[in-house]
Amino acid sequence: MTFTPGDKYKTFAPIDLPDRQWPSVVIDKAPIWCSVDLRDGNQALIEPMGHERKLRMFRHLVELGFKEIEVGFPSASQTDFDFVRFLIDEGEIPEDVKIQVLTQAREELIRRTFDSIRGSKQAIVHLYNSTSTLQRRVVFDLDKVGIKQIAIEGTKLVRQLADEMPETHVQMEYSPESFTQTEMDYACEVCTAVMNIWKPTEDNKIIFNLPATVEVASANIYADQIEWMHRNLPDRHLILLSLHPHNDRGTGVAAAEFGIMAGADRVEGTLFGNGERTGNVDVVNIAMNMYTQGVDPKLDFSNINEVVRTVEYCNQLPVHPRHPYGGDLVFTAFSGSHQDAIKKGFSALKKSNSELWEIPYLPIDPADLGRNYDAVIRVNSQSGKGGVAYLLEEDYGIELPKLLQVELSKVVQGIADATGKELSSASIFEVFESEYLNAAGDVEFVDHQTTIDPKAPERRKLTATIKHAGAETVVEGVGTGPIDAYMSALTDKYNLDLKVNDYREHTTGFGADAVAVAYVEMRGGDGEPVFGVGRHANIVTASLRAITSAVNRAAT
């Protein structure tokens, strides 16, 4: 007998919603964000955060712009309880920020939770109990009525304790935990029962948080479930519909985006998606996705490196180098065709007067995340001429002609292939220097003088001091200009079969630091191009050096 996965796992049944609206919705505003780093994220850490790490995370979340922060599960641990007390007693909570605390629907835990928030101006008390078919059977051994009763009893106590604490504005959040594995009509029935006890108002809406506690189906099914609840919950205007996706199938972000399209008002998640198993949904990812669509996410990730550092410190877990938006390598192209396109994209953007960000392979401007362009292009054996040229231009102001790019890139590629390593911009410049600027050969340019040829005033006479194999000698030539005259002098001396085919120059740097860079392309009898490059503060000297470089290179 052969085993098939279908013997062990069953397909998730689709939701019956033929007139679903969410696929056509465009997200045009940020949801209410709630960070659960200090609770769901924290409960998944190898070493949960202590006070110092919690405080650092809390302050950072406030700086980023979170207005709702689940600060812990105060009835679960003394650390969490004391932390909530510290925030309240030490006045750490800004006026416009609400702390949120989670509790199971159990009397002693709810009471302890209320003790933790005493004295706070406002707080969200988050009550949960699991409603899924599986948990009803396996964990609670209760039927639908029994499970609903847990929610009802819990809510009654929350209502009572909130009424006894009028100095604190208590907002209630209820999660039918494992919602996505619960029948929709039953989830709605339980939420309705909770609502009837809590009695939300326009000024104090109830939050119904609908978690994909474990992500067991594709993101479109989550959206259908959210749209179903959005349409079927009573008094929708008194409800804030909240998402709490996990990422077991790796589609937590898609699920959250579809969920917002399906009518959700609020999203709970963590920075870079830390959380149980494969994590909670990554809030940085969703927020920056919105940003790249021109929507203000109302969270500030303009210093993403700081966010990464804080998260890594607090969670004691690394952020992957390929993690969307935050990873070290996400703005780096190693491959040749990407580098070529990025380089062209930057030049086109510079030339256009458009504000619109349009660079191939870079869906977002790294500067918007506080990253510079240093890492955009890095060179290894996968790279091409565009990458090499980009680095020399960006870091050394060297604007290589196209054919020279091809030639140099072959040399660089050879080294990268042989070493199997990345080449830094400094080592590429070293290659360029030894290959062109200091090209090995018998001829060394020392100095020159030009005078007007008295017999033909439109022509230049050039006298150059060169070293041949170390010995100084003087050569003379006449031509239309210094380049022509120097070529003529060297051709006479060495009987060269070379012609200047192309010549370019540009300056790098400004003012007193300005330096000219000259490029010559020569062709010999075989028609093959040979390049030479020279650099000097004086443009004529740079050109003569470039010719010397090409002559030496042609001889090798």
Ligand SMILES: CC(=O)SCCNC(=O)CCNC(=O)[C@H](O)C(C)(C)COP(=O)(O)OP(=O)(O)OC[C@H]1O[C@@H](n2cnc3c(N)ncnc32)[C@H](O)[C@@H]1OP(=O)(O)O
């Ligand atoms: C999906 C989520 O992330 S939910 C949040 C999960 N987070 C955590 O659990 C972290 C913090 N939790 C803890 O430290 C502990 O679980 C505590 C302190 C809250 C409770 O500890 P304990 O009472 O020792 O035990 P435990 O959590 O195992 O309790 C399970 C019991 O509570 C019941 N229970 C579990 N969740 C709930 C709930 N939300 N509401 C009511 N009862 C619940 C279980 O059915 C079980 O009952 P039983 O003992 O009659 O079988």
Ligand SMILES: CC(C)C(=O)C(=O)O
């Ligand atoms: C408590 C609930 C919201 C939860 O963390 C989950 O279902 O993942």
